[in-house]
Each structure stands twice: as structure tokens, then as C-alpha cells.
Amino acid sequence: MDLWRKKIFKWQVxxxxxxxxxxxxxxxTYEWSGKSPIVGAFSAVNESVWEHLKLGYWSMIFFCLIEYPFLKDMVGNYFFAKAVGITAMNAFIVVFFYLYVALTGKHSLFFDILLYIIGAVIFGILNYTIMIKKxxxxxxxxxxxLLVIFGFTFILFTYFPPNLKIFKAP
Structure with missing residues (x-):
């Protein structure tokens, strides 16, 4: 494996x-902050699926602030990789959350955590795969x-959630 691929791989891990x-x-963090509206923009403010999707997105965005300076000169598609990765992670979580709830008839904290872990791994694999391509x-x-639109949407729907199941706590 080339040295630059190893470096990209390490950063994705x-x-x-x-x-x-x-x-x-x-x-x-929302609860810890005393329910600060500012912290709520970046944290889960309830137990809805939507609010949990923010966790992966915002943690990824915060990490980009650290990671990007180290990879910007060797990866020409950095932000595209991040957008594809977070889209896939969140799509995986949504599809499989509603699938397992439909099949079992109940919500499970164990499966929720497992979906988050698998989604994060999918994110990392897609990031690496896209970043090593020119x-x-x-x-x-x-x-x-896409990342800006996602961030804007996450903030907007935190304060003004549509009347849809994904925005309601189970």
C-alpha cells in the first residue's frame, strides 16, 4: 500500500x-448544557430518529476541522467523500431502523447502537474508497x-420539525 493511501486509511479509522x-x-450534551438552544442545534434534543442522525453528521463535521489540514494536499475529493459517507451512514440507519422495528414491532437500544456502529464503519469505508480515487x-x-445543505437542514428541523414520524420520539 502506498504511503499516501496508508495515511488516508489511518485518518479514516x-x-x-x-x-x-x-x-x-x-x-x-443537550441535557448537560441545561437544554441550551445553541447546543441543541448540534446535539440530540429528543429520542427521534432525526435527532440521532445529527450525531454522526456533527461529529464528522467537527472532525473535518482536525483532519482536513492533513489531507487537503493529497485528496482532491475530500468533501465529496464526506458527503457520500454521511449520506450512506444516515440512509443505512434510517432504513434498517424502520425495517427492524417493522419486523420486531419494537424499538431496541442494542440494535440502535449497532446500527450507529455499522453506519460509522460504512462511512469510513466509503470515505477511504472515494478519497483514494482521483x-x-x-x-x-x-x-x-451537500454538507452545507445537510447542516442547515439539521439545524432548521431541530427548531421547526415537520409533522412526520422520523421527527417524533418513539
Whole structure:
């Protein structure tokens, strides 16, 4: 394996571990903050599926602040990889959460945590796979746009959740 691929691989392993730890902590930061509306934009404010999707997204965004300076010169599609990874992670969590609840008729904390872990691993695998491929800047600009839209949507729907099942606590 080339040295630059090893470096990218190491960063993706660290990013998965970060998402698991930081995302888990973000589950509690809203309560710890005394229900601060600012902290609520980045933390789970209730037990809905939507609020739990924020945990992976915001922990990934915070990690990008650390990781990007180390990879920016060797990865031309960094933000595209992050956008694809977080989209896949969250899609996996949503699909399999509703699938297992439909099949079992009940919600399980064990399966919720397992889905989050598997989703984070999917995120890391996709990140690595995309980052080692050469792409032009157009895909990276698309990735930036998607990440900004996701962030805006997560904040907006924290304060103004639509009347849909995904936004309601089970």
C-alpha cells in the first residue's frame, strides 16, 4: 500500500472512532448544557430518529476541522467523500431502523447502537474508497454544497420539525 493511501486509511479509522465517541457524547450534551438552544442545534434534543442522525453528521463535521489540514494536499475529493459517507451512514440507519422495528414491532437500544456502529464503519469505508480515487474539483464542490445543505437542514428541523414520524420520539 502506498504511503499516501496508508495515511488516508489511518485518518479514516480515526474518523470512525471519533464519530463513535463524539457522536455518543453529543447524545447527552443537550441535557448537560441545561437544554441550551445553541447546543441543541448540534446535539440530540429528543429520542427521534432525526435527532440521532445529527450525531454522526456533527461529529464528522467537527472532525473535518482536525483532519482536513492533513489531507487537503493529497485528496482532491475530500468533501465529496464526506458527503457520500454521511449520506450512506444516515440512509443505512434510517432504513434498517424502520425495517427492524417493522419486523420486531419494537424499538431496541442494542440494535440502535449497532446500527450507529455499522453506519460509522460504512462511512469510513466509503470515505477511504472515494478519497483514494482521483476526481476533479467539481465533485468536491458538490460535496461542500451537500454538507452545507445537510447542516442547515439539521439545524432548521431541530427548531421547526415537520409533522412526520422520523421527527417524533418513539
Amino acid at each position: 480515526i474518523s470512525v472512532l471519533w464519530i463513535l465517541v463524539a457522536g455518543s457524547l453529543l447524545h447527552f 476526481h476533479d474539483g467539481k465533485l468536491n464542490r458538490l460535496g461542500v454544497a
